[in-house]
Amino acid sequence: MDFSQMMNVSFLFALMNIIFINIILSGDNAVVIAMAVRSLPDKQRQQGIIWGTAGAVILRIGLTFVAAKLLEVPFVKLAGGVLILWIAIKLLLGDNDEGHEKQVNGLMQAIGTILMADLVMSLDNVLGVAGASNGNMLLLLIGLATSIPIVVFASKLITKLMDRFPIIVVLGAMVLGRVAGEMIISDPYMTRTFHHPGHMVAYAVQAALAVAVVVAAKAWTRYRAPQAAPAPAMQAAGNPFAVEGWDIL
Numbered sequence: 001m002d003f004s005q006m007m008n009v010s011f012l013f014a015l016m017n018i019i020f021i022n023i024i025l026s027g028d029n030a031v032v033i034a035m036a037v038r039s040l041p042d043k044q045r046q047q048g049i050i051w052g053t054a055g056a057v058i059l060r061i062g063l064t065f066v067a068a069k070l071l072e073v074p075f076v077k078l079a080g081g082v083l084i085l086w087i088a089i090k091l092l093l094g095d096n097d098e099g100h101e102k103q104v105n106g107l108m109q110a111i112g113t114i115l116m117a118d119l120v121m122s123l124d125n126v127l128g129v130a131g132a133s134n135g136n137m138l139l140l141l142i143g144l145a146t147s148i149p150i151v152v153f154a155s156k157l158i159t160k161l162m163d164r165f166p167i168i169v170v171l172g173a174m175v176l177g178r179v180a181g182e183m184i185i186s187d188p189y190m191t192r193t194f195h196h197p198g199h200m201v202a203y204a205v206q207a208a209l210a211v212a213v214v215v216a217a218k219a220w221t222r223y224r225a226p227q228a229a230p231a232p233a234m235q236a237a238g239n240p241f242a243v244e245g246w247d248i249l
Contacts, residue, residue, distance in 0.1 A: 011139070018132045018143035022150050025125040028179050029056065030154035031172045032117040035091040036110040037155075038162050038169065044107045049155045052114030053148055059119050060144055063126045071123055074189035080120035081184035085213060087117050088176035092169065092217040121179060170214060177213035181206035 037048035063070075070076050091113070129147075133139035162168045184190060185197060185205045194201075 011136075014132060014136070014139055015142060018129055018139060019146050019150075021128045021132055022125075022143065022147045025128055026147055026151045026154060028121055028175060029118055029125070030151050030158055031175050032087070032091075032121070033114050033151065033155040034158035034162060035169060035172050035176075036113045036117075038159055039094055040106055040110060044110075045159060048107055048110040048114070049152055049159075052111045052118075053151045053155070055111065055115050056118035056122065056151070057144055057148055059115065060122050060126050060147070063119075063122060064130055064140065064144075071127070072188060074192075075187065077123075077183045077187040078189060080123075081180040081182075081187070083120055084117060084176055084180040084183065085209065087113060088173045088180065088213045089217050089220070091176075092173035092213065093220060094169075117176075120183075173213050173217065174210040177210035178206040180213075181209035184209070 033049055033052050036052065037045045040048055125147075129143040130140060133143060158168070158172070162172070182202070185202045191197070197205075
């Protein structure tokens with residue numbers, strides 16, 4: 001394929017379509033990355049975002065060849081949704097534990113969380129990009145490559161907003177709860193069991209799990225409070241529920 005053939009109108013249209021899909025579908029992934037690195041120092045934040053995103057893209061390349069089959073296997077999306085719920089609650093609670101080992105391993109833990117969540121959440125993203133590429137391997141690779149700067153930019157922006165407005169951490173966790181609900185209700189086993197539930201049922205499940213993430217994190221925070229009360233500065237830095245004037249329940 002020479003340059004003139006590669007840059008024809010249909011190719012450019014497909015490329016713009018892939019970039020648009022990346023912008024739309026990468027928002028959830030950017031939220032995960034931003035929440036995973038928010039408690040790290042600035043230098044490690046940059047490293048976490050870059051390495052987490054790069055590793056996620058490598059995973060997406062591998063997923064490209066198996067994504068369609070995986071989505072047809074019962075319980076895969078169901079298990080993935082439950083995992084995303086756990087990740088959302090874990091990220092919302094933050095890390096109030098003190099200790100040098102926690103600080104040393106913080107970057108690797110953040111990258112591990114990013115890769116684990118992206119592995120689960122990227123199945124639909126991969127299928128969207130693969131479908132838009134129409135079998136063109138060059139378009140597919142460009143689509144996967146363009147997702148890197150999009151996710152990095154969005155992650156940095158969301159992280160800065162979280163620093164300024166901690167309530168966004170709670171909203172981010174709710175977004176992940178909604179994603180988990182979408183995965184669970186669309187699992188082949190669930191659609192067969194409940195005879196393809198309609199849009200209203202799907203939206204209700206997504207909304208319920210978005211709220212459930214916040215309620216579960218708040219309940220755990222209250223349960224742990226009498227056992228170990230961290231210093232106010234640490235609590236405010238690691239716990240979004242400590243925001244002045246904000247009380248969920």
